[in-house]
Amino acid sequence: MRQRIVESTARIIGERGYAEASVARIVDDVGISQGTFYRYFETRQDLFDIVLPTYAERMLTFIQEHVDAESTGIEREMQRMKAFLDFVADHPWFARIVDEANVQAPAGNDAYFDRVVNGYVRTLQRAVDRGEIVGYDPEDLEGIALALLAARSYYAKVYLSSMGHVGKSRDAVLKGYRAFVERALFMPPCR
Known part of the structure; x- marks a missing residue:
């Protein structure tokens, strides 16, 4: 039941935003009473703060399952990006949950970004x-990770907005991402 509540809430937030994800709307969608809701969550905010981390774990598991353990370098990164786009296509509301969480679910947002x-x-x-990325100091990696996550997020929005309209959007997204990441990370620095 707890999982059904989380899944319903994720869809509602993705379609309507956190502000419109009332307990009444959630319980109506799940088909339970408010009393049942409050057996699982003390407050709506408690629920909000677990939605994003729950789907972050699902996303990471999905990506891991779709990356060949033997792949390396740019090929491994491209497999991660393809899996991310597949996850987003299956969960088109995920981007909105991420976008609004910093204001509406700060604890969940912090847990998501930390993970x-x-x-x-x-x-x-x-x-x-493994020597696949060279020319960066270890302290640079967090900034690089943030830049790549931001790029992924934006590419996902463009990809989702063009689904059903532009048949080649996935290929264009992947081509652009590959060109950027390959040059930024996987080519030896010029001396």
Whole structure:
């Protein structure tokens, strides 16, 4: 039941925003009473603060399942991006949850960014350790992770906004992302 409430809330937030995700709307969507809702969550805010971290874990698991463990360098990064776009296509409301969370669910937003950014930094560090990324200091990796996450987020919005309208949007997004990331990370620095 708890999971059903979280899933319903995620869809409602994605379609209408956090402000319109009232307990009444959520329980109506799930088909439960408000009393049942409050057995699982003390407040609506408690629910809001777990929605984004819950879907962050789902997203990260999905990406991990769609990346070949043997791939390296730019090919590995492109597999991650493709999996991210596939996740976003399956959960088109995810971008709105992320966008509004910093104001409407700050604790959930902090947990999301802590998990996602730190995970990406570890991923980049492994690429550095394997010699796939060179020319960056370890303290640069958090800034790089943030830049790549911001690029992914924006690419996802463009991709979602053109779904059903522009058949080649996915290819264009992936081509642009590859050109950017390949030059920024996976080419040796000029001397």
